[in-house]
Each structure stands twice: as structure tokens, then as C-alpha cells.
Amino acid sequence: MGNSQNKTAENFHTIQEYLIKMPSLSTTVTKVLSVCNNPNTSANDLNKVVSLDPVLTGNVLKLINSAYYSLLNQVTSLTQAIIMLGLNTIKNLALSTAVLGNIALKKSRQDNAMDIFWTHCIATGVWSKALALETGIIRSKCEEYFVAGLLHDIGKIPLIHCFPAAYMKIVATAIEKGLSLLAAEKTVFGLNHEEIGKLIAQKWKLEGAISQAICTHHHLTETDDESLNFVERVAVADMLSKITTDGPEEDSLEDIFVETILQNSLIKTFLKNHNLSLLTLKTLQEKSQTEIENAKLFMQIAKG
Amino acid sequence: MKIKFWGVRGSIPIPGPDTVKYGGNTSCIEIRFNGIKRPIIIDAGSGIRELGNHMMLNDLPNGPIITDLFLTHTHWDHIMGFPFFTPIYLKDTRLKVYGPASFENDTLKNIIGNQMSHRYFPIRQAELASKIDYIELKEGPLKSRDDNISITTKWLNHPVLCLGYRFEYQDKVVCTLYDSEPFQNIFSTGPEDPSYDETMAVEGEKTAQMQNKLLENFFKNADLVIRDAQYTEEEYQASKKGWGHTSMEYAIESTKNAGVKRLALFHHEPTYSDKKLDELTKKFCSPDTTGNMEIFFAKEGMEIIL
Numbered sequence A: 001m002g003n004s005q006n007k008t009a010e011n012f013h014t015i016q017e018y019l020i021k022m023p024s025l026s027t028t029v030t031k032v033l034s035v036c037n038n039p040n041t042s043a044n045d046l047n048k049v050v051s052l053d054p055v056l057t058g059n060v061l062k063l064i065n066s067a068y069y070s071l072l073n074q075v076t077s078l079t080q081a082i083i084m085l086g087l088n089t090i091k092n093l094a095l096s097t098a099v100l101g102n103i104a105l106k107k108s109r110q111d112n113a114m115d116i117f118w119t120h121c122i123a124t125g126v127w128s129k130a131l132a133l134e135t136g137i138i139r140s141k142c143e144e145y146f147v148a149g150l151l152h153d154i155g156k157i158p159l160i161h162c163f164p165a166a167y168m169k170i171v172a173t174a175i176e177k178g179l180s181l182l183a184a185e186k187t188v189f190g191l192n193h194e195e196i197g198k199l200i201a202q203k204w205k206l207e208g209a210i211s212q213a214i215c216t217h218h219h220l221t222e223t224d225d226e227s228l229n230f231v232e233r234v235a236v237a238d239m240l241s242k243i244t245t246d247g248p249e250e251d252s253l254e255d256i257f258v259e260t261i262l263q264n265s266l267i268k269t270f271l272k273n274h275n276l277s278l279l280t281l282k283t284l285q286e287k288s289q290t291e292i293e294n295a296k297l298f299m300q301i302a303k304g
Numbered sequence B: 001m002k003i004k005f006w007g008v009r010g011s012i013p014i015p016g017p018d019t020v021k022y023g024g025n026t027s028c029i030e031i032r033f034n035g036i037k038r039p040i041i042i043d044a045g046s047g048i049r050e051l052g053n054h055m056m057l058n059d060l061p062n063g064p065i066i067t068d069l070f071l072t073h074t075h076w077d078h079i080m081g082f083p084f085f086t087p088i089y090l091k092d093t094r095l096k097v098y099g100p101a102s103f104e105n106d107t108l109k110n111i112i113g114n115q116m117s118h119r120y121f122p123i124r125q126a127e128l129a130s131k132i133d134y135i136e137l138k139e140g141p142l143k144s145r146d147d148n149i150s151i152t153t154k155w156l157n158h159p160v161l162c163l164g165y166r167f168e169y170q171d172k173v174v175c176t177l178y179d180s181e182p183f184q185n186i187f188s189t190g191p192e193d194p195s196y197d198e199t200m201a202v203e204g205e206k207t208a209q210m211q212n213k214l215l216e217n218f219f220k221n222a223d224l225v226i227r228d229a230q231y232t233e234e235e236y237q238a239s240k241k242g243w244g245h246t247s248m249e250y251a252i253e254s255t256k257n258a259g260v261k262r263l264a265l266f267h268h269e270p271t272y273s274d275k276k277l278d279e280l281t282k283k284f285c286s287p288d289t290t291g292n293m294e295i296f297f298a299k300e301g302m303e304i305i306l
Helices: A002-020 A029-037 A043-051 A054-065 A078-085 A087-098 A109-134 A139-151 A156-162 A164-177 A181-189 A193-203 A208-216 A225-244 A250-263 A265-273 A278-298 B048-058 B108-116 B198-219 B233-240 B248-256 B274-284
Strands: B002-007 B028-033 B036-042 B066-070 B094-100 B131-137 B150-155 B163-169 B172-177 B224-228 B262-266 B294-297 B303-305
Touching: A002 A156, A002 A193, A029 A043, A029 A087, A043 A054, A043 A078, A043 A087, A043 A139, A043 B198, A054 A078, A054 A087, A054 A139, A078 A087, A078 A139, A078 B198, A109 A139, A109 A156, A109 A164, A109 A225, A109 A278, A139 A208, A139 A225, A139 B198, A156 A164, A156 A193, A164 A181, A181 A193, A193 A208, A208 A225, A225 A250, A225 A265, A225 A278, A250 A265, B002 B048, B028 B048, B036 B048, B094 B108, B108 B131, B150 B198, B163 B198, B172 B198, B198 B248, B224 B248, B233 B248, B248 B262, B248 B274, B274 B294
Parallel strands: B036 B066, B066 B094, B094 B131, B172 B224, B224 B262, B262 B294
Antiparallel strands: B002 B028, B002 B303, B028 B036, B150 B163, B163 B172
């Protein structure tokens, strides 16, 4: 008991230390450096590169939201933040976040895990936005859904970085045995990725729906009433992203997609409540897939 | 309220025969308030050296120097005079330095004080005799002042975090609005551009308009607005977009309908001679073109009483 408590305290300390200077993802750092070191970079490209890196997005939102004594409406849009803070400040913030990372020339196993993680974040962001649009959310609010999807698993980053081998092992075991990853994280590290996400959300001064998505996307019963509809879309997007992007390749999509969806009560209820058909979902999937591939292309990440 | 300009130049000090009339020192403004001993200083450009000497002669005989320095931002021309502000070397001086913190996780104390490190200056910050407190600012009304001066800050558009100040005292208002460029929609608005994104274009436009409106509200009905006017509109459009400064034409147009009584054009371009500024004064400040608002180019040594 004592040993387990010590271990938890030690892990907590390691994670806290890591959070003090959290670098950009190894997946995006090369593109971030190239966009931000280019004096002629357009605001559109800057927005795009920041929006495809969860750590950078979090840092920009942290900067804009910590710049006010009181901000009644939190800024959750990168477009707004870029206009308010200016290109130069965002570029410098991005560079200083990017260079915190250890840019290894040779890809390590950890980097591959990070690539997979990155794809899941982007896919969940894209799906969250697509579901929001499809279910009547006004276009200008949809960016917030993308950001929430992008950031929902942010708590996994310290685990992947600080305990790469152990973390990859429990992910594999959880998948193989069909166990809950959250429970496995809690048992092995003393903290799960929702709890670590909460620490990060606090550090980045994220409140409201985005913070709720980070902290409760696996426990909708714990979501605040006012954020529930928002977080539900992100949770469904998380599931759909796992089924479509992280799952088998396109040739088996038809069967597996339909079959898995029909087995998932969260998705099934969501489709029913919003009167969405499987056909609509498949159309969204095609659009989302294109958007994810475009994001990869922009980041110069090879397919597969 | 009495406002005195100790430095009005942008970018770099430019002493010499061509800048005798308007002055060559970089930003520094002193504000004194009726019935309050403690003056406020805005910015520590090279102009603060002369202000420090003035305080040594006129304030020190009446007791220790106690003052507040408000920095608009930490670009070099706004902090370079700090090591030459003589009162910081006196043990009884009490100085509070307020300013926006950077995003680099560094403190205001380090950003300002590290100019006084071995490689740049013979005296280190740690060796200063005075008591200096650093207070990092955000946007909004400042709380916890022990006098009746009301101070509000507003983020401006400059290539580093930069604050405008609004000081209100006994029904008089003075605002600073430099270094600042009007907010622009910097996102592509042409659908033919491959990177065009409709949401970004629309939201960018909305945000820029809203921020400019908030800026206008910030200086509304001020008795004096001290405003960035580094370039002419022609210079701005030709090559200065994104540099974080305002054109004279825009500064005048957007201030004159906000109930402002006086507009001081400030942060003069370092390449402008006295002759050039006189010409610009004729063009922009003649009473028949300025309407109800008095407009002038700020001069070093100029005093305004509100």
C-alpha cells in the first residue's frame, strides 16, 4: 500500500515536471518550425498549423485567456486569438513551444506512438466538427468542437512521453483483453488520462465545455448539465474516430463500420436522438477522411 | 492632471540638429495628479533619463522618490532608459514597475532588470539600492490602488503583448494608445486563394471589427489621447503593414468621432526631421481641418494641463 502510494506520488511529480514545459508533438514539430520560421507565412497557414497541434492550440488559448483580468466569454477560437494576439506573437509562441521538444532525426517507437495519437486527435476534432454541423450547431461555433476533439485526449501526452514503454504495453493489453484503458492507467500510474487532462486544462486555464470534454469524455454521467450536449458530440466523435480511422483499412469499412456502430449504444442513441441515418454518417465519414488526409498532407506525414 | 512629454520618438533615439524642436528621445511621459504626491511615469524610453534628473532636483528635496512606472510593452525603445533613471540608485526610492508579461514564461523583473546584467551594463540589478516591485498586468481595470486614480488597460495590436492605459482622475481622462496598429482581418478573403477558408475569413473580419470598436470605446470621451501615428497612410500602405503602428490619417479619423478633446500624435518615425514634422503639422493640425478636436504632434518638454 505504502509502495503503491509512493509510486503514485512519484509519477504525479514526474508528470507535473513534464507539464511545466510541455513541447509540441514530435509529429508536427518539423512543419511548425518551417511555417513559423518563414517570414512570409500567411495567417491561414499559421492557423492551420497551430490547429493541427493540440499542445500549440492549448498554449495559444492559454495565452489569450490568461491575458485578461476577467473575460466573460472565453476565447475558444484560434482565428480570434490570432487576430487579437497578432501573427508575430503566435509565431514566436509556436516556435518556443516547438523547440522545447527533442527533435530526433531517427524516428523512435515513441514517435510512432505519437503519430498514431496525433491522427486520433485530428480525426476526433474533424468528427466533432462534422457532427456539430450536421446537428444544427451554427458554423461559427463549430471551431470550438474541433478544438475540443483535438484536445480531448491531451492527458495521454505526458503518459506517452514520461512512461513510453509501460504505456504502450498497457494500451496493447487493454486492447487485447478488451479492458478499460482508463482503469489500466489508474492501476499502473495512479492517474488516468482524464485526471491528467484536468491538470492540463487547469494549467491552460480552459473552462466550460472544452475542459469538460477533456475531463469527462469517458464519463458523460459526470459532465456538467450545460456542457452535456457538447461533450456528447465529442464522445461520439471519439468513438467514430476509433472505429473509422484507428480501425482496419478502407476495404472492410462497409461491414465493420455498420456492425461496430450498431453495437455501440452511445452512437446508436446519438443517431436516434438527432435523427441521423447510417447513410448520413457514411457521407460524413468520407468527408472526414478527406479532411484527415489533407491534414496529414499539410503536415507532410506519410499515409499509413 | 499635468502631463509632460519627456520622449516622443519611436524606435530609436535620434539626437541631432534635425530633431531639436520635437526631440529625439524615445517614449516617456510623466503624469502628475492634483493632491497626490506620487507621480506616474509611462514608459522608460531614453526620455526617462532627463525625467529622473528632474526628479532628483525637484522631488528629492521634499522626501524620498516614490513613483509608479507603467510600461506599455517591453520592446527596446520603451525600456532602454531604465538603467539611466537615477532614482533607482537611491536607497529610499520606492518604485513600482507595472507592465505586460511576455508569453515566454519569463518575469517582468527579468525582462526589464536583465538589461542590467554584466554583459550589457556595469551595474547589476541586484546591486540597486532602491526598492523595486514588479507587477505584471493583464487587460481590464486595475484594482487595489490606494489613491483615487482609476486605471484601466487594453490590449493593443503590436508584435508583442502591448497595453494601452486609461487614467481617470477628478473627471479628467487621459489615454495612451501606442504602439498600436488597427486590428485587421489578416486571413485570406479571396476565394481564389488556395488557402481560403470561409469560416476564417468571416470570423477574422468580425473579430477585427469588434476589437477596433473596443479600442474606440476605450478612449471614448477622453480629454487627451496620446496615440501612435508613426507613419503617413501612404507609407503604411506601401510597406509598413504588420509593423504594429498606426497612420496619422487613421489615428485622426478614428479618434475624432469619439468625443475626444485633444489628440497628441506620438511615437514619431525616427527618419522624420523637425522640418518634416512641421510640414505634417500644417497638413493635419490646422484648426480649420480638425473640427472640435485639437490635434498636435507631441514635442519633448511639452506640458499639458487638464
